[in-house]
Amino acid sequence: MASLLYRLGLGAARRPIAVLITWLLLLGAVATAMVSFQRPLTNEFELPDSEFAAVLDDLGDQIPEIAGGTGTVVLHSEGGFTPAQRRAIDDTMATWRTLPHVTDTVDPFETQEQLDRSAQQVADGGKQLAQGRAEYEDGAHQLLRLEWLIGEGRRDIARLQRTDPGNATLPARVSGQADLEERYADGQRQLADARAQLDAGAEKYDDGARLRALGDGVRLVSEDGTTALVQVRFDAGMQEISPDDLALVPEAGEQLADAGVDVDYGQELVLTTEVGGIGEVIGVAVAAVVLLVMLGSFVMAGLPLAIAFTGVGVSLVGAMALTHWLDIQQLAPVLGAMLGLAVGIDYALFIVNRHRRQLADVVRSGDEANRDEIRHSIGLATGTAGTAVVVAGATVVIALAALLVSGIPTLIQMGLLAAATVTVTVLVALTLTPALLSLAGTRAVPRNAAKASAPHRDGWPEKWVDAVTRRAPAAIAAVVVVMATLALPALSLRLGLPDGGSESKDSTAFRAYERVADAFGPGANGPILVSAGVDEPIAQADLVGEQARIGEVIATADGVSDVLPIGVSEDRRTVAFQVVSQEGPSAETTVELVHQLRGTVSDELADEGVEVGVTGQAVANIEVSERLAGALPLYIALVIGLSLVLLTIVFRSVLVPVLATAGFLLSVGASFGVVVAVYQWGWLGGVFDVHNPSAVMSFMPTLLIGILFGLAMDYQMFLVSGMRESYVHGQRAREAVRSGFASGARVVAAAALIMVAVFSGFVFSHMTMARPIGLGLAVGVLLDAFLVRMTLTPAVMSLLGDRIWWMPVWLDRLLPHLDVEGSALVDKQRPSRVGAEEREDALV
Template sequence: MAKLLFKLGKWAGSNSKKVLALFMLSIVVLGGIAINMGMSFNGGTSMPGTESKEAMEILSKEFSSGESLGEVHIVFKAGENESLDSEKNSSAIKELLDVIKQDDTVKSVETPAELGNINPEKQIGYAIVTYDTVADNVTEESKKLVEDNLDITRNSGMETGLAGSVEFEKTQAGGGPGEIAGVIIAYVILAITFASFLIAGMPILTALIGLGIGILLILIGTNYFDISSVSLTLAGMLGLAVGIDYALFIFSRFKQQLKKGYSVKDSVAIANGTAGNAVVFAGITVIIALIGLSVVKIPFITTMGLATAVVVLLSIIVAIIVVPAILGLVGHRIHPEKSNSFLRKITRANTKTNSNKWGKFVTRHPFLVAIVGITTLVTLAIPFFHLNLGLPNNGDKPYEFAEREGYDLLAEGYGEGFHSTLVVIADPLNINDTTEDNIEQLSKKISELDDVKTVTPAMPNQASDKFIMNVTPENGPTDPETKEIVKEIRELSDEHSIKVMVTGSTAVNIDVTAQIMDALPNFAMFIVVFAFVLMMVVFRSILVPLKAVLGFVLSIAATLGFTVLVVQDGNLIDIFGFPGTSAVLFLLPVLCIGILFGLAMDYEVFLVSRMREEYIYTKNAKQAVLTGMKENGAVITAAGLIMIAVFSGFIFSHDPTIKQMGLGLAFGVLFDAFVVRMAIVPAVMTMMGSAAWYIPKWLDRILPNFDIEGETIMKEFSQNEYKERNVS
């Protein structure tokens, strides 16, 4: 692979304009296809084979008269000491609804008084606006008409919010101020690293090329596969981060070769054959981790992993083809004498003040560093043990959003359980004279369960062979008590020869989170075993892979524990912009394990492979650690900071799903790159000494040999250079 990449780099560097033109043309062509075909995201989270999915199909078939039309619930709360049905408030509500009626797509409008849903305190109620199409097809113009006219009732003194099946705030894939700030910070880090404002933009440019092609492929793919909009966000987040990092590794190696006196052309080829080889290996590791999400056996998570893997694959291709092409064009600008004088001063000052002081400190006090690092991560991991998973809802959105206001008003007026209503389907196995009595007994047992607020009378379907009732819990949709109610109702199945099924959005969410928690141990085991075997092949050692795996387990536990500490327990929520506490995003554990595994192995390979190279040459274990920290530590530090900057930009998104993903990935990189790889790993390697590199001879013989650092390239290149000098 190293030789092939060496030749590819040499060709790309010599044909820069052709390569760049080809990729630009690809973006234009794919962009045209994407615009022509449009996009069709599917945001569903249900899973085939679950009871809630089966019950949902029965509900649709037996109790539905057709497709559910889109509804907007406009929630009102009267002012203090006022009644919602007063003449003043009724008039304001009528005025608002009369304006909305002007929309030709509105099928019907019903006031709170007509619906009879005003709460006992006479302060809160909601109107229902029904459209002539399904919720996903309600136009932005219709939504804007509703939002723009809410001031009619607000100005009259009523609090007004929104609810219903029509979404007003959808997940967007980046582009906000936080994401832009993250890219700017990455640019500053690159500018200091390369001492050049021009060169600093090159890794970002190449990352955007790979990201652009990957995103366009996903948009086209939405017409053929069920892909959620969150997949696009995750792909954008990870694609941008790894794209910049992969380009950084190749640019840095190119710069090292220039300093050694190699020509621009030779430096491009060597950088691609060495660092490019490591990039391919690291990228494939990330891709395997993303494909490994299929182990969870949840379709939309599998699709999410595959879609993101496509973007990472494009990032690898761009890194080993487009990056050499750009270096062939602007490589001469990376020479120190061509660098920006201001940035060069910063870089030199940084080099002087950080002449491997951290590496020397770690190797002098390895036990102290290891204990502090491990204790820190273990402490942060403690909250993980009361992890509560759930799907985000309108109650997780910022307070200024009308949907958040509507959610809070409904909870205030009707209780938290209003948002967690369960649909229970009773299917008698035999219809007889006692069926009606058995259904009544079932209803009574459900109503007597702890934390159940109300149960509606059982209603039969048209054939009178199945019955439906709505159960309203006392608590919210992600509360443990609500999950317990679902479990207890399902346990009533087969009593009186009745099959009992529970569905509805709350039950579906409970089934999804339960499936993830059940699959999590298998997925984690797959990742751990794969990591151990991979590291054993790369480093020809038993203890180094064991240390790498245990370090990853520590960092992922600390990441999930910290997320629980913030999101679920409510600590530091003001700093990160969370409007309040909520359940942890149901897919966050598998995403963090899959993605952070790939990134962790990236940093492990770049750091420890240099230590191994030095140890093979000197047989001095401590010196090997110092060399690895000095030569590759700075690059890993820059790469980690860039990752954190990009991921952190997503923390300040308004969407609760994106916020949690940004938080988990940003702090995951922080813990793994800086606590594990830059502190615990060198400390433990120092304490293990030469034993770290032990491997039984029989095992060494049967393991395949991967030249990750491209050592054969450097040897052959040096030999050819020596021959050429002798001939001349």
């Protein structure tokens, strides 16, 4: 491989203009394609065979009006809404109903009046029922009085018939007695009818009161009248609608500001796909400063940046062009840009640094760094450092491509796009870097060439590796203790998807989330939909009672605040409920509530012939998180297995790959711990803009493991390959550790600081989902580079000595040789001043 890359680098150095034009034309071509074909990104997280999606589809068939997506608009007016503001709100809702995909808007004031009327109707019904019972009791008392009179009359008539049969009043008394008994019989019939009506009314009232009590806390206008909640209903799920179409809702709502109404929009209506905020710019600026300090030249410092931006530009602009045919998730380009910038700068830096060291050697030897020397040096740098770049890039690509095993299309898409970005960046580094170095010419020679190339005896790398290897056991123990301590919070890791409470404090999504939580309860930010299906249609007269019966069973689940019936299918075989939890959609109690609804509640109703389905955004988030967690073990096993094979081939050792992987596990555990402490526990929340600590984004562990493993192996590759090179060239094992470390530590440290700077810029990204990934990668790279690769690794390798390079003979023969240390290039001497062109031709 080294010889192949030498020829590639030398060819690019001899034809730099052609290489530069080729990449510029390619960039122009994909940019033209992007302008012609680009469509908006999507926020859809597709999950095949998901239960929540199946329930939602079934609801769409049975009760179409509630199955589409719902966007939340929060209105606020200090002192309550004036008539003029109400008219402005009505006009705005009418405008919203004309927008694409919008099917209806729920008027909060009208709906609240209906809710209030229903509550009043229940109260009035209770009064009427009490009055009816009083009237019934009065009628029953009168009937008893009549029954007594009838008995007295019968006794009087019987007495007269015995004692005075010829009494003139006897016929009249007998006739009156008959009338009285007829009245009594009519009264009995009327009282029985009244009893039946009273029982039916009592049952109807009881059903209505029970059902109304279940959703008594549901409101769309706050009790103080200052906040109202408008629901904008769509004909499809929110994730299926174009961000451009969703953006029309806030645009149409701008007129409300003129009426003095404060308007905030739920997270689902204000998707953020923006990349390149102030945080990212600062990160790249810090990386540029590190490059300038490391390379001491604006030209040389700009070269790795040019490589990184070219690689990211070609890959991401090309990806934007593909949106005409593919729905690309909004996080995918952010992840690609984050990773592409970091590895692009680093990969170019390693080649540039190797070239500058070789030119410094030329100057120290007293020769002149002419065109032929520069080209030859470029070829050697590409053949040696370039080989490490290829292996390092391959490790990252393997880790990202292995996301295929997750079976989740969105995650696969993000992984493949990031892998493609890394692949393009490697190609740019191996071709454009030699071309630009050739154009830079002698400007690549360090200003103080003698100092740049002379062996250091008192620099910080030498002092550090000497201290680490002399006190190896203590160094190993210290690293393990620090990393294990940082990893402790990871034991409480809880996964979910970010909601409005995770957005920036000054964002409309955050204000909407907070106002809803304050005015209507935190659970109103993510209600749960529950469908209940029965085999036989429910009779119209029994509908309210059946809804109350099912709703009461649902309400027995822990964490339920309100249960509100929201729809009935035409055939009355399916009823739907909105379940509001006591806490927010990302809270742990809400997760437990969903499990109860799917478990004990579903089982109890199934015994009564009711089939329960649970769906909604909160449910979708929980199911996505659990599916990702289930796929994680297989993913880790695949990534580590493939990378162990690759590292074994590279380093010709059994123990070096094992050490590299063990170090990675320490790094990823510590980075998980930091992310949990910040985003789940809320530590340093003010610094990292975390106001509502909640579950960590469910995609974070999988993406972090894949990316961090690849990057960790990068530093293992660049640092340990120098040790391997020294060992292969004859040094003793412990001396090879010291010399290899000293030769590569500076550039590895600079590369790590560059990656940390780039990743840290995304910690304050406009896109909330990118923040924990940025922090996890920044912390992971920092810890992995300086504690694992630059402390733990040399300490363990010095303790093991020659044993660290042990490999069975049969395995060594079986595995292919990549020649990472560039042994095949040892015989390629610097070209002489006589016949230089011929020598170059011979080498190529």
